[in-house]
Amino acid sequence: MADTSLTIFMYPWFAMGHLTPYLHTANKLAARGHKVFLVVPPKMLSNLEKFNVHPDLIKLIPLPLPHVEGLPSQVESSAEIPIHVQPFLRHAMDLTEPTIESLLQETKPHFIFFDLMYWVPFLARRLGVKAIHFSVVSPASMGFLLSEGPSIESLMSGPPGFPSSIKLYKHVARELQFFDGEKEVGSGLTIKQQLITSLCESDAIGFKTCRETEGSYTEYIENYFKKPVLLTGPVIPKQPSSSLEEKWTKWLEKFRPKSVIYCAFGSEAILPMNQFQELLKGFELTGHPFFAALKPPSEAEAVEEALPVGFKERTQERGLVLGCWVQQQLILKHPSVGCFVTHCGYGSVWEGLMSECQLVLLPHVADQYVHARLLSADLKVGVEIEKGDDDGLFTKEGVHEAIRAVMEVDSEIGKVVKRNHDKWRDFLSSERLEDSYMDGFVQNMRSLLDN
Numbered sequence: 001m002a003d004t005s006l007t008i009f010m011y012p013w014f015a016m017g018h019l020t021p022y023l024h025t026a027n028k029l030a031a032r033g034h035k036v037f038l039v040v041p042p043k044m045l046s047n048l049e050k051f052n053v054h055p056d057l058i059k060l061i062p063l064p065l066p067h068v069e070g071l072p073s074q075v076e077s078s079a080e081i082p083i084h085v086q087p088f089l090r091h092a093m094d095l096t097e098p099t100i101e102s103l104l105q106e107t108k109p110h111f112i113f114f115d116l117m118y119w120v121p122f123l124a125r126r127l128g129v130k131a132i133h134f135s136v137v138s139p140a141s142m143g144f145l146l147s148e149g150p151s152i153e154s155l156m157s158g159p160p161g162f163p164s165s166i167k168l169y170k171h172v173a174r175e176l177q178f179f180d181g182e183k184e185v186g187s188g189l190t191i192k193q194q195l196i197t198s199l200c201e202s203d204a205i206g207f208k209t210c211r212e213t214e215g216s217y218t219e220y221i222e223n224y225f226k227k228p229v230l231l232t233g234p235v236i237p238k239q240p241s242s243s244l245e246e247k248w249t250k251w252l253e254k255f256r257p258k259s260v261i262y263c264a265f266g267s268e269a270i271l272p273m274n275q276f277q278e279l280l281k282g283f284e285l286t287g288h289p290f291f292a293a294l295k296p297p298s299e300a301e302a303v304e305e306a307l308p309v310g311f312k313e314r315t316q317e318r319g320l321v322l323g324c325w326v327q328q329q330l331i332l333k334h335p336s337v338g339c340f341v342t343h344c345g346y347g348s349v350w351e352g353l354m355s356e357c358q359l360v361l362l363p364h365v366a367d368q369y370v371h372a373r374l375l376s377a378d379l380k381v382g383v384e385i386e387k388g389d390d391d392g393l394f395t396k397e398g399v400h401e402a403i404r405a406v407m408e409v410d411s412e413i414g415k416v417v418k419r420n421h422d423k424w425r426d427f428l429s430s431e432r433l434e435d436s437y438m439d440g441f442v443q444n445m446r447s448l449l450d451n
Contacts, residue, residue, distance in 0.1 A: 006445065009109040009129070010038045011100060013116040014065075014093065015078040016267040017345055018136045019044065021208055022113065023051055023058075024237050025134070028438050030054035037107050039063045039100070041076035051237070063099065065092040070185070079267050090194075091186040093117060104129060110449060113206065118187070118194040121201035130448050132230065133199050134206040137346055139217035139229070140164065140374050141367035142207075145195060146224065147176060163216040166373040171392040175366045203448055204228040208235045208346070210437055212427065213379065230444045233437025234350045234428055237329070244330040251320065252291070252331075258338030261290040261403060262331050262357065265343040269364045273297040275393065277308045279362075280321065282399020284311065288407065289318040291337070293326045332357055339407055341385075341399075344371040353381065353424055358406035358417065360385060362394070381421040382406070383413060 008029060012018040019040060026036040035057050040048055042062035052058050065076060071088035078086055097119055104112065104127050113134040114120040124131035135142055143162050147155045155173035158164055168176075180192040187194060199205060205225060210233050211218055222229040243249070252260060261283060265271075271279065276297040283290040300306040303323040311319075328348070331337055332355040340357040342348045343364050349371050352359050359382030361372040375382045385402040387394045405413045427433070 006034045006111065006442070007107065007109040008034060008036045008111045008113060009104060009107055010036060010113045010134075011117060011120065012039075012114065012134075012136070013078070014041045014044075014076060014089065016044070017347065018115060019048060020051070021136050021235065021347055022134070023048055024235050025113075025208065025232060026058050027051075027053045027237070028232065028235055028434075029442070030057035032438070032442060033057070034442070035059075037061055037103070037109065039103070041065075043076050053238075061103065063096060065089075066095045068092045068095065068185075087182075087185050090116070090184060090191075094119065094186050097123060101127070111445060114198065116194065116198065118189065118197040118201075121198060121203070124203075125201075130203045130445075131201070132204050132206050132445075132448075133202040136208070137367040138209060138349075138371055138374060139207050139214050139221050140166065140378075141346075141370040142199075143217055143220055143224075144168070144176065144366070144370050145179060145192065152177075161220070163220055164378075166370060166377060168369055168373070169387060169389050169392060171388075171390055172366055172369045179366075199225055202227070204230050204444075206230045206232065206441070208232050208350075210234060210428075210433070213424070214374070228444060228448070230441050231437060232441045233434045234353075235434070235438075236350055236354050236428075239329060239333070242327070242330075244327055244334065248291075248326065248331065249334070252334050252336040255289045255318075255336045257335045258356075259288055260334075260337045261286065261288050261292075261339045261341060261360075261407075262337045263290065263292040263294070263341035264326070264328055264348070265294060265362075265364065266345045266348065267325075268295075269343050269345075270295050271297050271364075273299040273306060276306055277311075278394060278396045279399055280311060280319075281308055281396035282403070283319065284315055285396055285400040286403050286407070288339070288403070289336075290315075290320070291331065292319075292321045292341075293328075294321065294323065296323055339403060341403070344368040344375070346371060349375065353421070353428060356425070358414065359383070359421065360402045360406060362399075379420060379424060381417050381424055383417060 010022050012022045037059050039061045045062045068091050111130045112124050113132050121131040144158050147159045152173045155176045156168045180190050218229050296303050297306045303321050340352050341360045342352050361382050361384040363369040363372040372384050376384045383402045383405045385394050386398045
């Protein structure tokens with residue numbers, strides 16, 4: 001009987017927010033008998049291996065990066081460096097092209113998935129491999145990155161014909177200008193030019209979403225680039241088989257159901273000291289117990305030394321502020337947790353939607369703001385913490401107000417977002433939805449091989 005399985009090679013940007021969704025997608029593909037080779041930073045290998053559900057079909061390939069001037073030695077991922085150093089990391093990854101070519105010749109895949117390395121489609125075409133730009137941001141965010149024009153105002157509402165009433169803050173529009181600002185080391189292209197090139201030259205574009213939640217944005221991308229857009233569905237990882245650490249279970253069990261605020265901002269978001277403290281003061285103002293897993297602010301080595309004066313003493317019976325990784329899916333599932341304050345990274349967006357927690361949105365960078373507006377304005381499942389239009393700053397009162405709006409029993413806003421959230425969670429968790437999307441995704445990949 002002929003082997004109908006596919007072989008997929010994956011080369012994502014070296015950041016946990018990119019590597020993790022690629023591995024989750026690899027797990028879904030391997031569950032259908034397909035073989036996957038996923039390139040990863042050597043230092044992250046052991047951590048990522050824990051999430052490899054099909055080690056017989058998924059091979060993680062550690063790829064050391066070449067040294068480039070300006071990139072500290074031993075750095076392998078974006079989490080280890082500030083944003084102004086990341087161009088050197090991109091340059092180092094560009095220099096891996098000969099190694100990637102050798103790996104492709106060795107593994108002989110049908111497809112290569114990538115999300116930033118603009119040269120991948122050209123290499124793939126030479127080797128007879130189909131290239132899929134597999135995005136870790138939403139179609140709506142991708143659409144905003146296509147915005148053009150010299151004025152800030154032109155960048156606040158998306159490109160012409162963009163199917164949305166989403167409007168961004170001025171300070172976020174300035175971030176979008178950054179994507180088309182400085183030319184990168186080595187390539188001589190801006191980040192935006194690299195992104196557009198990778199999208200234009202790919203054989204198809206993939207997103208980890210479904211048409212029911214982002215259909216109009218998906219169609220916009222499809223029409224803009226005149227090529228197939230393939231959707232995997234939400235690709236929610238299965239609940240971990242492990243239990244929540246006993247010390248956190250014991251702490252959470254002290255509080256009544258749905259009363260605890262949980263806050264986490266992913267592996268890279270770092271607040272400045274004043275905003276870090278405003279956030280914690282906002283939690284304190286609510287009177288609710290809270291569990292926050294945050295990176296230390298840029299001016300501190302550890303979260304302990306960044307706490308507001310007297311904060312620990314005032315909140316020690318009802319507040320935890322940690323600087324370590326925690327089991328987010330298990331915490332969101334705990335009966336005592338009732339509110340999720342999220343940075344709106346795309347993975348956290350889906351985990352939040354699948355939870356029973358009320359959603360409070362506090363985005364930090366450009367794509368996260370679009371995700372936040374998608375949740376608050378389009379799907380109406382959460383409330384965004386208000387920020388200054390020009391400076392992007394929030395206050396403790398703003399934090400308190402957003403949490404109060406979703407947590408108070410008699411809040412009309414809270415009732416609306418809960419009702420909508422319940423509706424979408426029921427839909428997204430419906431039997432066969434994800435399987436149907438993933439089966440369709442594979443079928444569409446097969447169609448690409450026939451062209």
